[in-house]
Amino acid sequence: MSEFKGTKGKWIFDELNFKVKGSGDVEGMTVIANVSPKMDYSRGSGTQYANAKLIAAAPDLLEALKIVEKQSGITWDSKKGKDFEVGAMLHIIREAIKKAEGQL
Numbered sequence: 001m002s003e004f005k006g007t008k009g010k011w012i013f014d015e016l017n018f019k020v021k022g023s024g025d026v027e028g029m030t031v032i033a034n035v036s037p038k039m040d041y042s043r044g045s046g047t048q049y050a051n052a053k054l055i056a057a058a059p060d061l062l063e064a065l066k067i068v069e070k071q072s073g074i075t076w077d078s079k080k081g082k083d084f085e086v087g088a089m090l091h092i093i094r095e096a097i098k099k100a101e102g103q104l
Contacts, residue, residue, distance in 0.1 A: 004062060004101050007032055013056040018048070020055045062100045065093045 007030060009023035024030025035052040072090055 004059070006059075009059070011056045011059055013052045015049075018052065020052055022059075058100070062097065065097050065100075069093050069097065 007022035007024065011020055011022040011032060012029075013019075013035075014021050014029075018035040019031050020033040020035065021029040022032050033052070033055050035048050035055075069090060072086065
């Protein structure tokens with residue numbers, strides 16, 4: 001498993017400026033993503049807010065997936081009947097981790 005190459009540490013959503021920020025050198029924070037504060041009338045203003053909150057949760061979600069994968073102790077093998085569902089779940093988790101770490 002490789003290491004996440006993005007901004008380390010906790011990410012937050014700065015609701016005043018509509019920016020997702022993480023640890024950095026500028027005022028202790030760096031901008032990770034700008035979220036348009038303009039209302040998209042086709043989807044509603046809550047969509048941008050919800051997207052920003054999801055982006056800000058990304059490091060926590062990645063860490064949770066890594067913990068589940070590590071603690072499971074199950075090897076993915078489609079030929080093992082009862083382990084297949086758990087193995088398939090772990091396969092999905094591993095793919096998500098690889099995507100988050102830039103391996104896909």
